[in-house]
Amino acid sequence: MMAAFEVSSDPARLDVDLVHRFLAEESSWARGIPRALLERALANSLCFGGYLDGNQVAFARVVTDRATFANMVDVFVLPGQRGRGYSKLLVESVLAHPDLQGLRRFTLATADAHGLYARFGFTPPSRPATLMERYYPDVYQRCR
Ligand SMILES: CC(C)(COP(=O)(O)OP(=O)(O)OC[C@H]1O[C@@H](n2cnc3c(N)ncnc32)[C@H](O)[C@@H]1OP(=O)(O)O)[C@@H](O)C(=O)NCCC(=O)NCCS
Numbered sequence: 001m002m003a004a005f006e007v008s009s010d011p012a013r014l015d016v017d018l019v020h021r022f023l024a025e026e027s028s029w030a031r032g033i034p035r036a037l038l039e040r041a042l043a044n045s046l047c048f049g050g051y052l053d054g055n056q057v058a059f060a061r062v063v064t065d066r067a068t069f070a071n072m073v074d075v076f077v078l079p080g081q082r083g084r085g086y087s088k089l090l091v092e093s094v095l096a097h098p099d100l101q102g103l104r105r106f107t108l109a110t111a112d113a114h115g116l117y118a119r120f121g122f123t124p125p126s127r128p129a130t131l132m133e134r135y136y137p138d139v140y141q142r143c144r
Contacts, residue, residue, distance in 0.1 A: 003052045005086050007093035014042065014049050015056040022059070022076055024140075028111065030074065032140035046070075046099065050077070050090045057081045058090050066099040072108040087116055095120055 020038050023030040030038075041061070050058025058077045064070035072094060077086050094100065108117060125131055 005089055006051045007048055007090055008051065009046060009048050009097060011042070011047055013051070014047055016042065018056050019059050022078065023074060027076065029137070030140065034140065046097065048090060048094055050086055052081070058086050060090050060094050062094060062100065064100065068104050070100055070103055070106045072106070075113075088119070091116065091120055
């Protein structure tokens with residue numbers, strides 16, 4: 001029987017070793033992130049794990065005031081489990097979380113998974129000229 005995919009926002013269930021390994025070694029965006037820095041980020045975020053038979057295979061992190069604004073980051077499904085709809089179930093669960101309802105703005109940045117988010121109503125920024133950032137993509141390389 002196929003194992004059922006389950007999403008939970010219980011921080012106690014997170015496999016921090018797995019999340020750190022993927023982000024530090026396999027992601028394009030958080031490569032080299034120190035373990036202690038990730039733990040601080042997790043502690044101050046609303047985190048979602050995706051589980052198969054109790055083993056974590058997916059992750060998403062939401063930085064939010066739980067009232068008006070949220071930003072979704074660090075979304076991944078382990079390579080061996082991709083293409084089975086798990087990221088869609090994960091994003092669906094994120095958007096259904098009771099603390100993330102009625103937000104004025106929900107943002108995310110993605111290099112190539114626009115199609116995943118578009119199905120949930122995410123669009124390119126309607127007024128890109130109004131958005132500004134301080135962006136240091138190689139910051140984890142520098143703190144080694
Ligand atoms: C992107 C990612 C999370 C998708 O996970 P997945 O479980 O394989 O995706 P699903 O099976 O739920 O399908 C996702 C849907 O979005 C679409 N999609 C759009 N861009 C995609 C992309 N870059 N990768 C995978 N699917 C993508 C797929 O076509 C699919 O739609 P369909 O069912 O109509 O064909 C996964 O490939 C991953 O972890 N990639 C590496 C990390 C990453 O790039 N994360 C995104 C950072 S924002």
